[in-house]
Amino acid sequence: MQTLGIDLGGTYVRAAVVEADGTILGSSKQALTERTPEAVVAAIALAKRAAEAEAPGARVERCGVGAAGQLEGDSGVILVAPNLGWRNVPFGALLAEKLGQSVRVVNDLSAAAWGEHEAGAAQGAPDVLTVFVGTGVGSAIIANGALVQGARGVAGELGHVKVVPNGRLCGCGEKGCLEAYTGGHHLIELMKEALAAGKAPLLAKAVGEGTPNPAQLEAAAEAGDVDARAIYDQALRFLALCLGNQVTMLNPGRLILGGGVLAHAPHLRQRLEGALLAVASVASRTGLEVRTAALGDDSGLIGAALLA
């Protein structure tokens, strides 16, 4: 038997027919032109049909969704999905009715971490911390072989751990969050602020009239641009502190690092590994394996399907 995995983002939805071992038999992607719950459910139904057409003979009886948003436990209710403009949408029930199948809705990072656990870089490890440093910063915890979702389903909010009391305003509305110094969106803002102030000359040269990106930040920092280096080192220091401290608390056997910022700034990824190990307690880091996420964008699709 196969299951259907859905990756629900803010601009598109992906569907895949997935084998029990994580193999994708067929997949499809639909742009979201409208973002009402009804329109999204309809787009998923279309994506499902297209994915199933690529996997003749598959018998799909359950559906798992990884959604970028805050969920109410395992109820299928999406409390807040900023990218979709949703609040309190009983999405799981709406989708189950449309598809005529049982549906489980989980957080997108939980789905991605589960995908890595079942078919990627975290296979075989019962205790895993998975951290994604992309536009935002998030994580998912697996302990005793099971996802740790917390009392309200919001465990793993590593991006909103505080690193500077009353510091920089984060997208979440609170101040001093890790994400406000290390997430891709905020790194771009920090670079723009430096450029607007006439600072970071090497970065300015690389960026020209375009929008700065993390790869340019890393290159400028390494070329000796002091202002770029300050932004880069701050991000490295805060990420190392928070990740190292979580290793101390959770004592995972494996730490999986993923997300666009680390992919595009490979030396930051390498430095982070050394720096976080220097922060973590000796007892907790002994035997820890640090690995890069292996499944890319497919991790959420695969994980959602296997959690169904």
Add this chain to the structure above:
Amino acid sequence: MQTLGIDLGGTYVRAAVVEADGTILGSSKQALTERTPEAVVAAIALAKRAAEAEAPGARVERCGVGAAGQLEGDSGVILVAPNLGWRNVPFGALLAEKLGQSVRVVNDLSAAAWGEHEAGAAQGAPDVLTVFVGTGVGSAIIANGALVQGARGVAGELGHVKVVPNGRLCGCGEKGCLEAYTGGHHLIELMKEALAAGKAPLLAKAVGEGTPNPAQLEAAAEAGDVDARAIYDQALRFLALCLGNQVTMLNPGRLILGGGVLAHAPHLRQRLEGALLAVASVASRTGLEVRTAALGDDSGLIGAALLA
């Protein structure tokens, strides 16, 4: 059927015959005059007999031990027990042979947290963070109704999360740990350092020729002693930061606070509750119940017995 719970400290061992609901039917305490594994095992056998004598009719077939030390998973091997001067002692096997019973050895804080979960302040909550601020600082995590012990069994080392890069030397040999600013042992050292420097006049008056304690620190800080206040506020700030950030990460439904420092500085306990909620993300703290540990010294005995 009843089980035997053992609380193994550095100076004494306690034993109790415990019902499945956590009721203690009989208990006993033996001083540890010698600290070799053989002597400790013999002391436990004595304590067991004395506890069983108080509980006629009990049928004890399993034994759980909460030990102050670092364990190798569920193997029963104690890797390091500083108070006993042990390294790599196959304690579970030695005790099982002596008692002729199956023995499970867990960390003392895990045992205490499990006791609170089964019969104390955390009853009925599947996702719990329990924090003890005593001579040392430690914690235990329960997620999905099960203890989170980590890959090597050392999860929950909250006292060794770093709060000041290259900061104050901690008893663990590393620098800048939470415990080095907030544990009872270090609070006393910080007070002694202030007194030796001729600072903290109100604290000096209260302490006289004795050893300062956390209750005196709180009283002096509240009476307006600026130097006592600095130590007190620093402890409050670091505890709030680390506990609040762990609430953000773990999203527990209940946070249990225990340990001697918080018991003897009740206003610190109250202030900590408000301050940590201000640090935690809104999503993670919504619905969080903060409670004081209810079982006192018995939590470890009860938890060890029920984990057997």
